[in-house]
Amino acid sequence: MNHDINIKELQKNCFRQSKVPGEFMLQMRVPGGVIEARHLSLVQHIADTWGNGQFHLGMRQTFSLPGIKYENIEAVNEYIKSYIEDIEVELCDVDMDVNDKGYPTIGARNIMACIGNSHCIKANIDTTTLARKLEKLIFPSDYHIKMSVAGCPNDCAKAQFNDFGIIGIAKMEYDYDRCICCKKCVETCAHHATGVLSVEKGKIVKDTCCCVGCGECATVCPTGAWTRNPKKFYRVIIGGRSGKQYPRMGKMFLNWVTEDVVLGVIGNWQEFSAEILNHKPVYLHGGHLIDRAGYDKFKEMILKGVELNPEAEVADKIYWAETEYRANIHVKPACNTK
Amino acid sequence: MSYSVSVKKMNEILKELQKDYKVYAPKRFEKRGRYSDTDLIRYAEISMVEEIVYDEKADFSPKEVIYPITQTLFYFTEHEYKESKVHDKGILIFARPCDINGIKRLDTIFLENGDQEDIYYKRLREKVKFILMECKEGWDTCFCVSMGSNQTDNYSLAVRFAENNLLVEVKDEAFNNLFANEKTTDFTPEFVTSNQVTVKIPEIDNKEILKKVHDLDMWESYNSRCGNCGACTSACITCSCFTTSDVIYSENGRAGERRRVWASCLHEDFTEMAGGHSFRNTPGERMRFRTLHKVYDFKARFGEEQMCVGCGRCTDRCPQLISFATTINRLSEEVNKLKNKKVSQVQAASKEVE
Amino acid sequence: MSKNLLLPKPHEILEIIRETEIEYTFRVEADLKVEHGQFFQISLPKIGEAPISVSAMGDNWLEFTIRKVGKVTNEIFNLRPGDKLFMRGPYGTSFPIDKYKDKDLVVIAGGTGVSPVRSTLKHFYQNPDDINSLYFIAGFKDKKSILFEEDLENFKTKFNTIYTLDNEQVEGFEVGFVTEHIKKIPFDTFEDYNVIIVGPPAMMHFAALECLKNGVPEEKIWVSFERKMSCAVGKCGHCKIDETYVCLEGPVFNYTKAKELLD
Numbered sequence: 001m002n003h004d005i006n007i008k009e010l011q012k013n014c015f016r017q018s019k020v021p022g023e024f025m026l027q028m029r030v031p032g033g034v035i036e037a038r039h040l041s042l043v044q045h046i047a048d049t050w051g052n053g054q055f056h057l058g059m060r061q062t063f064s065l066p067g068i069k070y071e072n073i074e075a076v077n078e079y080i081k082s083y084i085e086d087i088e089v090e091l092c093d094v095d096m097d098v099n100d101k102g103y104p105t106i107g108a109r110n111i112m113a114c115i116g117n118s119h120c121i122k123a124n125i126d127t128t129t130l131a132r133k134l135e136k137l138i139f140p141s142d143y144h145i146k147m148s149v150a151g152c153p154n155d156c157a158k159a160q161f162n163d164f165g166i167i168g169i170a171k172m173e174y175d176y177d178r179c180i181c182c183k184k185c186v187e188t189c190a191h192h193a194t195g196v197l198s199v200e201k202g203k204i205v206k207d208t209c210c211c212v213g214c215g216e217c218a219t220v221c222p223t224g225a226w227t228r229n230p231k232k233f234y235r236v237i238i239g240g241r242s243g244k245q246y247p248r249m250g251k252m253f254l255n256w257v258t259e260d261v262v263l264g265v266i267g268n269w270q271e272f273s274a275e276i277l278n279h280k281p282v283y284l285h286g287g288h289l290i291d292r293a294g295y296d297k298f299k300e301m302i303l304k305g306v307e308l309n310p311e312a313e314v315a316d317k318i319y320w321a322e323t324e325y326r327a328n329i330h331v332k333p334a335c336n337t338k
Numbered sequence: 339m340s341y342s343v344s345v346k347k348m349n350e351i352l353k354e355l356q357k358d359y360k361v362y363a364p365k366r367f368e369k370r371g372r373y374s375d376t377d378l379i380r381y382a383e384i385s386m387v388e389e390i391v392y393d394e395k396a397d398f399s400p401k402e403v404i405y406p407i408t409q410t411l412f413y414f415t416e417h418e419y420k421e422s423k424v425h426d427k428g429i430l431i432f433a434r435p436c437d438i439n440g441i442k443r444l445d446t447i448f449l450e451n452g453d454q455e456d457i458y459y460k461r462l463r464e465k466v467k468f469i470l471m472e473c474k475e476g477w478d479t480c481f482c483v484s485m486g487s488n489q490t491d492n493y494s495l496a497v498r499f500a501e502n503n504l505l506v507e508v509k510d511e512a513f514n515n516l517f518a519n520e521k522t523t524d525f526t527p528e529f530v531t532s533n534q535v536t537v538k539i540p541e542i543d544n545k546e547i548l549k550k551v552h553d554l555d556m557w558e559s560y561n562s563r564c565g566n567c568g569a570c571t572s573a574c575i576t577c578s579c580f581t582t583s584d585v586i587y588s589e590n591g592r593a594g595e596r597r598r599v600w601a602s603c604l605h606e607d608f609t610e611m612a613g614g615h616s617f618r619n620t621p622g623e624r625m626r627f628r629t630l631h632k633v634y635d636f637k638a639r640f641g642e643e644q645m646c647v648g649c650g651r652c653t654d655r656c657p658q659l660i661s662f663a664t665t666i667n668r669l670s671e672e673v674n675k676l677k678n679k680k681v682s683q684v685q686a687a688s689k690e691v692e
Numbered sequence: 693m694s695k696n697l698l699l700p701k702p703h704e705i706l707e708i709i710r711e712t713e714i715e716y717t718f719r720v721e722a723d724l725k726v727e728h729g730q731f732f733q734i735s736l737p738k739i740g741e742a743p744i745s746v747s748a749m750g751d752n753w754l755e756f757t758i759r760k761v762g763k764v765t766n767e768i769f770n771l772r773p774g775d776k777l778f779m780r781g782p783y784g785t786s787f788p789i790d791k792y793k794d795k796d797l798v799v800i801a802g803g804t805g806v807s808p809v810r811s812t813l814k815h816f817y818q819n820p821d822d823i824n825s826l827y828f829i830a831g832f833k834d835k836k837s838i839l840f841e842e843d844l845e846n847f848k849t850k851f852n853t854i855y856t857l858d859n860e861q862v863e864g865f866e867v868g869f870v871t872e873h874i875k876k877i878p879f880d881t882f883e884d885y886n887v888i889i890v891g892p893p894a895m896m897h898f899a900a901l902e903c904l905k906n907g908v909p910e911e912k913i914w915v916s917f918e919r920k921m922s923c924a925v926g927k928c929g930h931c932k933i934d935e936t937y938v939c940l941e942g943p944v945f946n947y948t949k950a951k952e953l954l955d
C-alpha cells in the first residue's frame with residue numbers, strides 16, 4: 001500500500017510503528033499497574049475489532065494492542081475516550097481535557113509499580129496509590145520520564161532501572177523488653193538483606209548505617225519486638241536505564257524521605273527538563289538529562305522548594321557505574337564531539 | 339449485682355481504680371502489625387474504655403502482664419544478688435474466658451510443678467483480678483468449646499460492651515461502692531456455646547500408642563511448612579517456657595543482671611546443649627513436641643485439663659498458615675487409625691487361633 | 693513471701709584439682725545434705741548458670757568436676773581457691789543406694805559420665821561391706837581424657853575394674869568402647885544385682901541394649917540423663933520429655949521409665 005504516515009505524530013499519540021507498514025500498536029496507560037478488571041473487556045474489544053486479536057502485557061505495564069491498521073486509529077481513539085477518562089481523570093485526578101483524539105502525549109511514560117502493600121507481605125507502602133498521585137504530576141507532559149514504584153527494597157518493580165525509582169522503606173523500631181533473643185531477625189537480615197543485626201548482651205543491636213528498611217525483621221519477629229514506624233518513608237533512585245550503549249543501575253539520590261518530598265521532587269521534573277532542554281521536549285532519557293545537567297545542578301533544581309523531612313538523607317555525589325559494552329566508549333575524537 | 343454504666347461513667351470508675359490498680363486490656367497499636375499497614379493488638383495499660391479493643395481478638399495473650407517477656411530476676415553489684423522488685427499496685431486484666439482459663443494453666447506450671455512456687459510469677463499473679471470480657475461468638479480460629487475453656491467464674495467484674503454503655507456484673511464486693519450510684523440491671527455474662535472450628539482430642543492412653551505417635555509420618559509434612567519462628571508459642575496464653583541468662587551492663591563489668599526471657603520449643607536451640615547436641619532436630623519433631631504438650635502430656639502429668647485452651651492465636655499468628663486445630667484433628671485421626679489397626683490385628687490374630 | 697527458689701548462695705572454693713586439660717574438680721565448702729547422683733545449679737553472677745553433678749561429697753564439702761565448654765564453665769576455670777561459687781540445689785533424683793545394698797553392682801560409665809556416678813563409687817569404696825561385688829567399666833576417649841586417675845587406681849583394689857580407651861593403647865587400659873566389654877560381666881553368677889549406666893546419649897543407648905542382650909532385666913538398669921536445663925525446678929520447660937521433667941523426675945531414671953522417654 002502506498003502509505004504516507006507521520007509516524008512521529010502517531011508515536012506521540014501512543015501508537016507505535018509496526019514492522020508491517022501501516023500497522024501500529026496502541027499503548028494504553030495503566031498507572032501503577034493496577035486497575036479494575038472490568039477494563040479488560042474494553043481491551044478485548046479493541047483487540048478483536050481493530051487489532052489482531054492479541055494483546056501484549058507491555059514492558060512498562062501498559063496494555064499494548066498490536067496490529068491496529070492506520071485507518072482505524074481514529075475509531076480506536078474515539079473508543080478509548082472513556083478509558084482515558086476513567087483512568088486518568090477519575091482514578092488519578094489528572095488535570096486534562098479528554099477528547100476523541102486519544103492520548104495527548106507519550107512523553108512521560110506509564111508509571112510502573114509492583115502490587116505493593118494492598119497484597120504483598122513484604123511491601124512497606126501502598127504503591128498503587130502513590131503511582132496514581134505521581135501520574136497526576138507528570139501527565140500529560142511531553143517531557144520524557146520513566147518511573148517505577150517498588151513496595152520494598154526487594155525492588156520487584158525494577159526501580160533501579162528507571163529515571164526515578166521510588167522504593168518504599170520502613171524505619172524499624174525495636175522494643176527491648178519484647179525481644180526474646182531468638183535471633184530470627186539476625187538470620188533473616190543476613191539472609192535477605194544487609195546483615196546489620198547482631199546479638200549483644202542477650203538482645204539485638206543494629207548497625208544503623210546500612211539498614212535498607214526492608215522490614216524483614218518485623219515480618220519474622222515472633223513477639224512484635226521489631227515493628228515499622230507507622231510513618232512512611234521512601235528511597236529515591238535516579239538515573240537507571242537500560243539501552244544499547246551504556247546501561248546502568250540507578251544510584252541512591254534520597255533516602256528516608258517522606259511522600260511529600262517524593263511528590264515535590266517529581267513535581268519539579270518538568271521544569272528541570274524544560275530548562276536543560278531549552279524548553280524543547282525532545283526525547284532524551286532521564287538519566288542522560290541528569291548527566292547533561294550534571295548532578296549538582298540536577299540536585300539544586302529538583303530539590304527547589306522541597307522541604308526535606310528531618311530524617312532525610314541526600315546524596316552528596318554520585319558515581320555512576322555504567323556497563324561499557326565497548327571499552328572507552330566515552331572516549332571520542334576531540335574534533336568530532338557533538 | 340449488675341449495672342448499666344455509661345462509657346463516661348466507666349471512664350471515671352477506671353480513673354478511680356487506677357489509684358490502686360494498673361489496668362490492662364487489649365489495645366491497638368496502629369500500623370505496628372507484622373505486615374505493613376496492619377495493626378497490632380496486644381495487652382497494655384489503659385486508662386479509658388475507648389482504648390479497649392473488645393471486638394477483635396488480640397494478637398498476643400494477656401500472659402505478658404504477669405509473665406513479662408523479659409523479666410529481671412536479680413541485679414548484681416560486685417558479688418551480691420539483689421532480687422528485682424515489682425510495683426506495689428494491684429492488677430486488673432480485661433480478659434476473655436479462654437485467657438482466664440489459660441492463666442490457670444500457667445498457675446499449674448509456675449505455682450505447682452515441682453512442688454515449689456516461682457516467686458517471680460507469684461508476686462505478680464497474686465495481684466491479679468480479672469474483668470471478664472464477655473465473649474459470645476468467638477472468631478473463626480477459636481475452639482475453646484472443644485477444650486472446655488469457653489466458660490469461667492473466675493472474675494471480679496464481667497463486662498458486655500455496647501454502643502454507649504457497658505453492662506457490668508460486680509462479683510467481687512470490693513468493687514461494689516464504685517457502682518453504688520449506677521442503674522442496676524440483670525446482666526450476667528453469656529459464653530460462646532459453639533465455635534466454627536471443633537477439635538477432637540487424640541486419645542493417647544498408653545505408651546505404646548505414644549511411641550507410634552512419635553513415629554507418625556504426619557510430622558514430616560511440617561518439615562517443609564513450619565519455619566521454626568515461634569510466633570505460635572509467643573502468642574499462646576499457655577506457653578510458659580523461658581531461658582535464663584546473665585548480662586553485664588557496665589563498662590567495668592561490675593554491674594549486671596540475671597534475667598529470663600520467653601523461649602519456644604519451636605526454636606532450633608531449645609534443646610541445644612553446650613557442644614551443639616540437640617534432641618529434636620527437625621521442624622516436624624518440634625511440632626510434634628508442641629502439639630503433644632498442648633493436647634496430651636500436660637494433662638497426663640497434672641491430670642485435670644489439657645494445656646491448650648483453644649484460643650486459636652497460634653493459628654492466627656502462624657505466618658505459614660498452619661492451623662493448630664487441623665493439626666490436632668489430623669493427629670486424632672492418625673491415633674484412631676493406629677488403634678483400629680491394633681484392634682483388627684488382635685481380631686485377625688484371634689481368628690488365626692480359631 | 694515464700695523463698696526464692698532461684699536464689700543461689702555463695703560457697704567458697706577449697707581446692708581445685710586438675711583432672712585433664714579441660715576438666716577440673718572444684719571442691720567447695722558446703723554443709724548440705726546431698727544424695728549420690730544429684731546436681732546443683734552452679735553460677736557466677738553476670739556470667740550465668742549451669743547444671744553440674746556432684747562428683748564427690750564429704751564432711752562440709754562437695755566436689756564438682758567441670759568440663760570447660762562454654763560461657764559459664766570457661767569463667768569458672770579462672771577461679772582460685774578462696775573464690776566463691778554460687779550454688780542452688782541439690783536438685784533431682786539420685787541413685788538408690790539402699791536398693792543396691794548387699795547386692796552386686798555393675799557401673800558402666802563413659803567420659804564425663806564417670807562424674808555423676810563417682811560419689812556412688814566412692815561410697816562403696818569406703819563401705820565395701822555394703823555390697824557383694826562391684827564391677828566398674830570406665831571408658832574414655834584417649835589418654836588425655838582420663839578422669840580421676842587416683843580414684844581409678846584405688847578402685848582397682850576393691851572393685852573388679854575394666855578401664856578402656858576408645859582407640860589408644862595405654863598400659864592398664866583395654867582398647868574399644870565400653871559396650872564391647874559388657875559381655876565380660878558375669879551377670880549369670882549374680883543372685884541379685886543392679887546396673888548403672890552413665891555417659892553420652894548414644895553410649896547409654898547402646899550400653900543398655902548390650903545389657904539387655906546379656907539378659908539384664910530392664911528394672912535392674914539405672915541411667916542418668918543430661919538435658920538442656922535453664923531452671924532445674926520444673927518451670928522453664930527445656931528439659932521436658934513428654935510429661936516428664938528431667939530436672940524433677942531425673943536425672944537418674946530406672947530404665948523401665950527411661951526407655952519411654954522419647955525426645
Ligand SMILES: Cc1cc2nc3c(=O)[nH]c(=O)nc-3n(C[C@H](O)[C@H](O)[C@H](O)COP(=O)(O)OP(=O)(O)OC[C@H]3O[C@@H](n4cnc5c(N)ncnc54)[C@H](O)[C@@H]3O)c2cc1C
Nearest residue numbers: 611612742743744745757758759762763764765919920921
Ligand atoms: C543434670 C546435669 C548434670 C551435669 N553435670 C555436669 C558435670 O558434672 N560436669 C560438667 O562439666 N557438665 C555437666 N553438665 C553439663 C553442663 O551443664 C554444661 O556443660 C554447661 O551448662 C555448659 O555451660 P556453659 O555456659 O559453659 O556453656 P555454653 O556453651 O556457653 O552454654 C550452653 C548453654 O546451654 C545451657 N545448658 C543448659 N543445660 C545444659 C546442659 N545440660 N548441657 C549443656 N548446656 C546446657 C547453658 O545454660 C547455656 O545457656 C550437666 C548437665 C546436666 C543437665
Ligand code: SF4
Nearest residue numbers: 189211212214215217
Ligand atoms: S529492615 Fe534493616 S535491619 Fe530489618 S531486615 Fe531489613 S535491612 Fe535488616
Ligand code: SF4
Nearest residue numbers: 179180182183185221
Ligand atoms: S526476631 Fe524479634 S524476638 Fe527474635 S531476636 Fe529479633 S527482635 Fe528479638
Ligand code: SF4
Nearest residue numbers: 574646647649650652
Ligand atoms: S496452643 Fe494455640 S489454641 Fe491452644 S492455647 Fe495456645 S495459642 Fe491458644
Ligand code: SF4
Nearest residue numbers: 577578579603628631
Ligand atoms: S508448647 Fe513448647 S514453648 Fe509452649 S509450653 Fe510447651 S514446651 Fe513450652
Ligand code: SF4
Nearest residue numbers: 564565567568570656
Ligand atoms: S508459627 Fe507456624 S511457622 Fe512459626 S513456629 Fe509456629 S507453626 Fe512453625
Ligand code: FES
Nearest residue numbers: 924927928929939
Ligand atoms: S530445667 Fe527448667 S523445667 Fe527442667
